[in-house]
Amino acid sequence: MPAYLAAERAAAIEAVERASRVCTAVFQRLVTEETLTKRDKSPVTVADFGAQAVVNAILEKHFPDDPVVGEEDSKDLQGEAGRALCEKVVDLVNAAVERPMSTDEVLRAIDRGQYAGGSTGRHWTLDPIDGTKGFLRGEQFAVCLALIIDGKVSLGVVGCPNLPFDMSRPTEDRGVLAVAVEGQGAFQRRLHADGDAEERMHASSVANARDASFCESVEAGHSSHGDSARIAELLGITKQSLRMDSQCKYVAVARGDADIYLRLPVSSSYTEKIWDHAAGNIIIREAGGRVSDVSGEPLDFSAGRTLSRNKGVIATNGRVFDAVIAAVQRTLGDKAPGA
Numbered sequence: 579m580p581a582y583l584a585a586e587r588a589a590a591i592e593a594v595e596r597a598s599r600v601c602t603a604v605f606q607r608l609v610t611e612e613t614l615t616k617r618d619k620s621p622v623t624v625a626d627f628g629a630q631a632v633v634n635a636i637l638e639k640h641f642p643d644d645p646v647v648g649e650e651d652s653k654d655l656q657g658e659a660g661r662a663l664c665e666k667v668v669d670l671v672n673a674a675v676e677r678p679m680s681t682d683e684v685l686r687a688i689d690r691g692q693y694a695g696g697s698t699g700r701h702w703t704l705d706p707i708d709g710t711k712g713f714l715r716g717e718q719f720a721v722c723l724a725l726i727i728d729g730k731v732s733l734g735v736v737g738c739p740n741l742p743f744d745m746s747r748p749t750e751d752r753g754v755l756a757v758a759v760e761g762q763g764a765f766q767r768r769l770h771a772d773g774d775a776e777e778r779m780h781a782s783s784v785a786n787a788r789d790a791s792f793c794e795s796v797e798a799g800h801s802s803h804g805d806s807a808r809i810a811e812l813l814g815i816t817k818q819s820l821r822m823d824s825q826c827k828y829v830a831v832a833r834g835d836a837d838i839y840l841r842l843p844v845s846s847s848y849t850e851k852i853w854d855h856a857a858g859n860i861i862i863r864e865a866g867g868r869v870s871d872v873s874g875e876p877l878d879f880s881a882g883r884t885l886s887r888n889k890g891v892i893a894t895n896g897r898v899f900d901a902v903i904a905a906v907q908r909t910l911g912d913k914a915p916g917a
């Protein structure tokens with residue numbers, strides 16, 4: 579008998595690999611010195627839409643009844659104003675899929691991501707490019723896809739085209755795909771590898787928070803760096819943080835490159851989105867780690883498109899979880915929310 583969710587796992591890997599190729603192709607063709615100095619974000623926009631269309635088309639082929647909660651919608655590609663961008667996206671998608679897709683089919687594929695989410699049945703959640711700033715810098719970004727069943731994340735795949743397979747050799751062998759299914763463990767494989775070779779991932783065995791290290795956002799606007807410095811002080815952490823963009827941070831903690839990923843609220847109004855955390859969540863849990871919000875409560879993926887019942891995210895190797903939550907509570911408790 580095939581393993582639980584074997585067909586979903588294979589389709590999700592195929593979808594994330596194809597979307598990762600789309601992103602890498604866009605980076606090579608469209609990101610230039612000029613776009614960077616002008617802070618031109620159009621290349622990442624093309625890649626975002628292209629990757630969402632490719633993943634949704636593959637999901638529809640394999641699981642036509644499954645709805646999708648995707649980050650993007652086709653609004654900006656519609657009408658005269660969107661025509662030039664739309665043409666670029668359609669060309670890009672057609673270079674990546676087996677059967678040619680018309681403009682309408684591409685737009686419809688993107689808009690298969692409009693589902694509202696919720697607590698019953700199956701739905702996928704997709705972040706076609708997570709870490710747009712990392713993508714534009716040629717650093718870390720990820721294509722993230724997860725399957726949620728009755729409000730629980732059951733499968734997650736994170737494609738990391740620029741992540742080294744082994745952090746001790748940071749300049750070689752880049753391109754990792756991390757995958758986890760409920761109850762089956764977390765694995766990494768080489769993105770675009772010929773075979774199906776996979777290596778099991780384990781979160782670190784660091785038991786004393788003093789010996790731990792953080793993995794944090796590059797962008798201070800996505801997680802409060804000031805609060806994390808205070809938390810490090812309380813825990814006696816002296817090791818330098820590993821800084822990177824995107825859900826690659828979850829993969830880094832899942833395989834022991836770092837021990838703690840903090841995403842501390844920067845404002846009381848920002849609500850985290852399910853596609854930013856679903857795949858990483860199961861990968862951490864299946865690697866032996868533990869994830870919660872800043873109160874120590876599990877993330878609730880059944881509330882719709884956002885994590886509206888949670889504030890912030892703390893991912894740890896498991897062993898240091900209680901100490902980290904205590905330090906987070908002390909730090910955030912000392913000030914007004916979002917201050």
Ligand SMILES: Nc1ncnc2c1ncn2[C@@H]1O[C@H](COP(=O)(O)O)[C@@H](O)[C@H]1OP(=O)(O)O
Nearest residue numbers: 707708709710795796797799800823824848854
């Ligand atoms: N104000 C914000 N607070 C937290 N996360 C944000 C905010 N704005 C965007 N994001 C999302 O944070 C993630 C990247 O943050 P980081 O790389 O620091 O972890 C992305 O998912 C990004 O969306 P996007 O998917 O559009 O890149």
Ligand SMILES: [Mg+2]
Nearest residue numbers: 705708709854
């Ligand atoms: Mg994102």
Ligand SMILES: [Mg+2]
Nearest residue numbers: 649705707708
């Ligand atoms: Mg995104």
Ligand SMILES: [Mg+2]
Nearest residue numbers: 626649707710
């Ligand atoms: Mg975005």
